[in-house]
Amino acid sequence: QKNGVSNGTLYKKTFIEHFEQAPMYVAVLTFLGFGVGTIFGYLRDFMRAWGLEKRNVAAEREQQKDFVPLYQDFENFYTRNLYMRIRDNWNRPICSVPGPQFDLMERVTDDYNWTFRFTGRIIKNVINMGSYNYLGFAETDVNALKTVTIELQKYGTGICSTRQEMGTLDKHVELEKLVAKFLGVEDAMVFGMGFATNSMNIPALVGKGCLILSDELNHTSLVLGARLSGATIRIFKHNNMQSLEKLLRDAIIYGQPRSRRAWRKIIILVEGIYSMEGSIVRLPEIVSLKKKYKAYLYLDEAHSIGAVGTTGRGVVEYFGMSPDDVDVLMGTFTKSFGAAGGYIAGKKELVDFLRTHSHSAVYATSMCPPVAEQIIRAMKCLMGLDGTTQGLQRVRQLGKNTRYFRRRLHEMGFIIYGNDDSPVVPLLLYMPGKIGAFARRMLEKNIGVVVVGFPATPITESRARFCVSAAHTREMLDTVLNALDELGDFLHLKYSRYSKSSHPELYEETRFELED
Amino acid sequence: MDIKSMKNYLYWLYCQFELITCSYLMEPWEKLLFYTFNISMLVTVLYTAYIFVPVHISTAFQFFLYLFENQHENTVSIVK
Numbered sequence: 255q256k257n258g259v260s261n262g263t264l265y266k267k268t269f270i271e272h273f274e275q276a277p278m279y280v281a282v283l284t285f286l287g288f289g290v291g292t293i294f295g296y297l298r299d300f301m302r303a304w305g306l307e308k309r310n311v312a313a314e315r316e317q318q319k320d321f322v323p324l325y326q327d328f329e330n331f332y333t334r335n336l337y338m339r340i341r342d343n344w345n346r347p348i349c350s351v352p353g354p355q356f357d358l359m360e361r362v363t364d365d366y367n368w369t370f371r372f373t374g375r376i377i378k379n380v381i382n383m384g385s386y387n388y389l390g391f392a393e394t395d396v397n398a399l400k401t402v403t404i405e406l407q408k409y410g411t412g413i414c415s416t417r418q419e420m421g422t423l424d425k426h427v428e429l430e431k432l433v434a435k436f437l438g439v440e441d442a443m444v445f446g447m448g449f450a451t452n453s454m455n456i457p458a459l460v461g462k463g464c465l466i467l468s469d470e471l472n473h474t475s476l477v478l479g480a481r482l483s484g485a486t487i488r489i490f491k492h493n494n495m496q497s498l499e500k501l502l503r504d505a506i507i508y509g510q511p512r513s514r515r516a517w518r519k520i521i522i523l524v525e526g527i528y529s530m531e532g533s534i535v536r537l538p539e540i541v542s543l544k545k546k547y548k549a550y551l552y553l554d555e556a557h558s559i560g561a562v563g564t565t566g567r568g569v570v571e572y573f574g575m576s577p578d579d580v581d582v583l584m585g586t587f588t589k590s591f592g593a594a595g596g597y598i599a600g601k602k603e604l605v606d607f608l609r610t611h612s613h614s615a616v617y618a619t620s621m622c623p624p625v626a627e628q629i630i631r632a633m634k635c636l637m638g639l640d641g642t643t644q645g646l647q648r649v650r651q652l653g654k655n656t657r658y659f660r661r662r663l664h665e666m667g668f669i670i671y672g673n674d675d676s677p678v679v680p681l682l683l684y685m686p687g688k689i690g691a692f693a694r695r696m697l698e699k700n701i702g703v704v705v706v707g708f709p710a711t712p713i714t715e716s717r718a719r720f721c722v723s724a725a726h727t728r729e730m731l732d733t734v735l736n737a738l739d740e741l742g743d744f745l746h747l748k749y750s751r752y753s754k755s756s757h758p759e760l761y762e763e764t765r766f767e768l769e770d
Numbered sequence: 771m772d773i774k775s776m777k778n779y780l781y782w783l784y785c786q787f788e789l790i791t792c793s794y795l796m797e798p799w800e801k802l803l804f805y806t807f808n809i810s811m812l813v814t815v816l817y818t819a820y821i822f823v824p825v826h827i828s829t830a831f832q833f834f835l836y837l838f839e840n841q842h843e844n845t846v847s848i849v850k
Binding site for chain 1: 788
């Protein structure tokens with residue numbers, strides 16, 4: 255018997271999310287760093303404009319000097335002067351499968367990141383903390399890929415047609431039935447590209463006169479799809495149910511902007527796990543809001559399918575809800591299944607409508623057969639249909655790795671964003687100088703990380719994003735954690751004011767004997 | 771031993787300064803320019819403080835005593 259759980263009885267298990275704010279001096283120093291960078295940026299631009307320095311950037315031709323300037327906006331300024339200095343940490347070419355460890359091609363620069371050249375050496379067995387390989391299905395084991403090889407030899411690699419012409423194979427029908435069974439819905443449709451699934455299908459579902467309520471931090475594919483549809487878009491604060499409810503009430507009370515008519519459709523666009531924050535959507539509250547105000551829900555489970563939930567069936571299972579509550583379930587196969595492509599699942603009428611009206615179905619080539627077979631074998635493994643418990647073991651291993659990694663990082667004193675159960679772990683770095691230093695030093699220790707700064711994140715909150723995988727062993731995670739500990743002390747990254755005691759073993763004594 | 775740990779600590783502080791002010795990202799000539807500017811500013815401020823602060827403090831102290839002098843004539847006396 256409990257004394258009263260927060261949020262009443264909507265949540266069956268505790269929902270803990272962290273978004274700790276750093277101390278004030280960190281924000282001040284971050285702005286100072288950006289200020290110095292901007293001043294030197296102006297200095298370099300001045301030298302480039304007056305010919306004191308060689309121009310490596312894109313610039314207009316002599317004849318275009320009297321036209322509207324092309325490269326003077328802030329984004330180009332930022333790219334030229336701040337991004338170029340640390341550009342060697344992105345777009346690193348790898349030359350092996352992106353499993354728990356991978357091989358990297360070594361790259362050096364002679365002129366401060368304007369050009370790169372490959373030395374020819376390969377850095378082997380770099381621990382991979384950046385790939386979205388949540389269940390570890392990106393593998394080259396011959397036994398695992400047996401069926402994929404057979405299908406490759408039977409069908410080849412190209413489809414050379416769209417879904418509506420001659421591009422629907424029996425493999426697609428088999429895959430769609432399997433996806434529908436996996437998610438517990440009536441029907442599903444698969445597409446060749448995950449980004450295109452969002453951007454090409456939202457315009458088919460909504461149009462002018464409809465209202466889209468989208469989360470602040472939605473992915474570009476959702477934003478692009480919403481803008482292409484021509485519907486009115488309103489944005490609510492990230493995972494904030496009061497903001498969403500206020501928008502819904504205003505939409506129903508006031509209707510469309512000028513004519514005050516009722517909206518044709520109100521659709522809420524959310525994601526299962528937000529990849530930059532690591533937060534999980536508050537699904538029970540959104541479903542109860544949608545039922546109260548009669549809106550539709552579009553759930554993008556790109557990062558959460560296969561990664562959360564007791565059997566890997568995504569956020570719907572994580573919260574213990576039924577998939578009938580969500581109108582459109584969308585997801586991608588790139589993250590947890592080691593393949594490419596996306597799906598949309600839901601009621602049979604919805605999927606039949608999309609088969610005829612989606613831009614992707616009419617104009618884009620469909621998924622190629624070996625990739626479809628990879629998804630089929632991964633899904634069968636997850637559901638247990640291949641006779642082993644390997645799928646369930648992978649999901650459990652991912653859960654264990656996630657909890658261990660997050661707990662250790664919290665104990666060390668780093669600021670980590672997101673829900674305790676999400677395998678995406680953003681570690682906050684804040685200062686622009688530390689972004690480059692962090693990535694370079696981690697590579698020296700043979701660990702590959704992804705660092706993100708402006709414009710993908712707010713300007714003061716640059717971060718390093720770790721993606722925990724089921725294929726990581728405890729030793730690999732310990733190596734990474736030790737390296738992070740050392741680097742955290744050297745770069746002074748442990749800003750958290752809530753870290754637990756660093757010596758928990760002092761209080762392990764359970765029996766205290768009184769001395770006579 | 772103390773000298774070594776002191777040197778390490780100072781090196782760590784220097785690294786923090788470099789990271790915070792983004793001089794870690796700068797090319798060598800930019801760093802030279804930045805450090806020259808900073809050090810010259812610091813030297814100017816310290817020199818100004820060395821010359822003017824004692825004079826300001828003694829003037830302020832005299833003014834303070836003058837204020838008190840007008841209230842209680844017998845209790846406080848000016849020390850020359």
